[in-house]
Amino acid sequence: MAKVYNDKDIQDDVLRGKKIAVIGYGSQGHAHAQNLRDSGFDVVVGVRQGKSFDKAERDGFQVKSVREASEEADVIMVLLPDELQTKSYNEEIKAGLRAGNALAFAHGFNIHFNQIVPPEDVDVFLVAPKGPGHLVRRTYKEGAGVPALVGVFQDVTGEAKATAYAYAKAIGAGRAGVLETSFQEETETDLFGEQAVLCGGLTSLIKAGFETLTEAGYQPELAYFECLHEMKLIVDLIYEGGFSNMRYSCSDTAQWGDFVSGPRVVNEETKARMKEVLNDIQSGQFAKGWLLENQTNRPVYTSIDRKEKEHPLEKVGSELRALMPFVKPKKEDEVLVQK
């Protein structure tokens, strides 16, 4: 088994006394900044004027422009959207980098795909939480944490790896597990996971189930409960104790259906499509498409996003959730909801 580090294995002295600039105060940014501060580290937030800037100030941070924050920090964690990082790096962050500083990321995209080319005299590492930023914060407050991957791209000080582990511990990842990786492995697996399984795979599965039932004449409300609402309850059991735990709690009839019908829906054909998705990621084809999409003001993204928001499942979902006061985004999800 790969070595999975937790709090007791990680020394954090290497990060103590250093100034950490958290660049961006969105999903990951607010969580890193607040967890680092609560772990006793010295944080400055760097972000453009606007909603995030105001929120970071309200949350009691010293908030500066990206350039100023980068200039005064020893460790610069870049938590801007991937597609905007290169411009901000070239125009603001780079000027603030001094020899021996550390440039850090929560996803290897721009380093791995050669969009950001850092100078040779700085450390470059990643600390990539394996979970959404709002949960990085929420679980930290609950005394738990979200696992993270750490990786080093460049080590000039000899301390890059230790700093990455200390940072991971400071944001709460050491409570769950920290695993070492490379920028390449993190980037390719993260993109694959979100496209084929966690986001793309899951939403497509839910939608296909919902559409199959409603097109067959069943009530949309029932289809929503069956294919979406209950998904969380089932996934919680898998999260807590694996497939066996979920199957233990479900009926034997469900388990038999799981065995005989699951592989009819997600099958070798599906795996072949997954391999195509992975190939596109590994070849850089996906990254190129995403970067070009952004250079052209996101025509395809906008059109699909509009259609997705109008899907009957979204409408019936918002009506049903309004009847369940316990099902709503938590308060710290403010930034997420505004997106």
Ligand SMILES: NC(=O)C1=CN([C@@H]2O[C@H](COP(=O)(O)OP(=O)(O)OC[C@H]3O[C@@H](n4cnc5c(N)ncnc54)[C@H](OP(=O)(O)O)[C@@H]3O)[C@@H](O)[C@H]2O)C=CC1
């Ligand atoms: N979302 C997640 O949970 C995860 C994200 N990651 C990685 O973390 C990084 C950040 O992603 P995420 O947290 O989702 O990003 P978000 O979109 O949630 O937040 C982006 C932040 O950057 C600010 N920002 C945007 N453009 C600029 C700019 N030009 N100058 C200054 N500030 C700007 C936004 O401020 P404003 O309010 O003004 O728009 C906002 O505070 C990415 O590398 C991503 O891949 C990794 C693991 C999980």
Ligand SMILES: CC[C@](O)(C(C)=O)C(=O)O
């Ligand atoms: C699953 C999506 C993710 O990779 C994440 C929350 O880990 C992301 O990029 O947001």
Ligand SMILES: [Mg+2]
């Ligand atoms: Mg991810």
Ligand SMILES: [Mg+2]
């Ligand atoms: Mg991701």
